[in-house]
Amino acid sequence: MSQSVSVVGLRKSYGSDADPLAVLEDVSFDVTAGEFVAIVGPSGCGKTTLLKSIAGIVDTDSGEIVTGQGPVTGPSDEIAMVFQDFRLLPWKTVLENVVMGLDIQPDRSDREAEGVAREWIETVGLAGSEQSYPSELSGGMKQRVGLARALAVDPDILLMDEPFGSLDAQTRDRLQTELLQLWNSEQTTILFVTHDISEAIYLADRILVISSKPATITAEFEVNLQRPRWGRRVEIEGSNEFERLRNRLRKKLGLTVER
Ligand SMILES: Nc1ncnc2c1ncn2[C@@H]1O[C@H](COP(=O)(O)OP(=O)(O)OP(=O)(O)O)[C@@H](O)[C@H]1O
Numbered sequence: 591m592s593q594s595v596s597v598v599g600l601r602k603s604y605g606s607d608a609d610p611l612a613v614l615e616d617v618s619f620d621v622t623a624g625e626f627v628a629i630v631g632p633s634g635c636g637k638t639t640l641l642k643s644i645a646g647i648v649d650t651d652s653g654e655i656v657t658g659q660g661p662v663t664g665p666s667d668e669i670a671m672v673f674q675d676f677r678l679l680p681w682k683t684v685l686e687n688v689v690m691g692l693d694i695q696p697d698r699s700d701r702e703a704e705g706v707a708r709e710w711i712e713t714v715g716l717a718g719s720e721q722s723y724p725s726e727l728s729g730g731m732k733q734r735v736g737l738a739r740a741l742a743v744d745p746d747i748l749l750m751d752e753p754f755g756s757l758d759a760q761t762r763d764r765l766q767t768e769l770l771q772l773w774n775s776e777q778t779t780i781l782f783v784t785h786d787i788s789e790a791i792y793l794a795d796r797i798l799v800i801s802s803k804p805a806t807i808t809a810e811f812e813v814n815l816q817r818p819r820w821g822r823r824v825e826i827e828g829s830n831e832f833e834r835l836r837n838r839l840r841k842k843l844g845l846t847v848e849r
């Protein structure tokens with residue numbers, strides 16, 4: 591299942607009333623059910639804060655976040671987030687870390703939860719590592735655990751915060767492809783934050799550009815590249831549409847445009 595998300599006039603600041611740091615200023619956008627939307631913007635501009643607000647795990651100052659189920663007022667299992675820094679508990683095994691994501695669903699027995707967790711561990715390619723601890727895993731494996739933990743709750747909306755940013759190029763390519771295949775079969779709505787323009791184009795239906803401090807949406811680009819895209823990366827990255835989008839995005843982000 592998938593759901594739409596509407597963000598309306600979202601504002602968020604940190605700090606005290608006397609000394610506030612405005613981070614999000616009047617952020618508004620809509621995502622349709624099943625859409626894959628990428629968000630790009632400069633470092634420190636408020637991307638993580640935006641995703642945490644949508645996940646209902648930080649308080650906002652004003653504005654509204656509404657999904658197909660109604661307003662978001664706190665964390666729920668309809669929305670799951672994959673964190674930039676994995677957020678695994680070092681004293682728990684891979685299996686326990688994934689089961690942890692299911693604790694929010696009280697109607698499920700421990701045995702059922704473990705069964706679901708094992709299935710997702712297998713799906714993300716970690717079968718055999720169930721009893722390993724995070725310290726025994728590579729970065730790519732840790733991110734797979736984070737992904738399994740988020741997907742195990744069967745979310746309608748998946749928020750991904752630079753999930754592949756710290757991985758080597760080969761692992762990143764592989765995980766991008768696997769994500770596209772998963773999205774194709776699960777039909778989840780995905781909001782994917784990245785600072786990698788090529789990654790955004792390869793994955794998304796639409797790309798939102800956000801500006802720095804306070805953050806607001808400054809541009810929006812449709813990605814008119816045929817799907818499915820996996821297995822065609824070289825062709826896609828060599829296409830005119832890819833280059834055209836890449837240059838427009840670079841320009842919008844204040845980067846040099848290459849020919
Ligand atoms: N809990 C917090 N308390 C105070 N300030 C915070 C907090 N979290 C973030 N900030 C500040 O808010 C701003 C936006 O942070 P955020 O992490 O949302 O940016 P980001 O776009 O995700 O950055 P990056 O690209 O480095 O991941 C930064 O200036 C940061 O210092």
Ligand SMILES: [Mg+2]
Nearest residue numbers: 637638674751
């Ligand atoms: Mg961030």
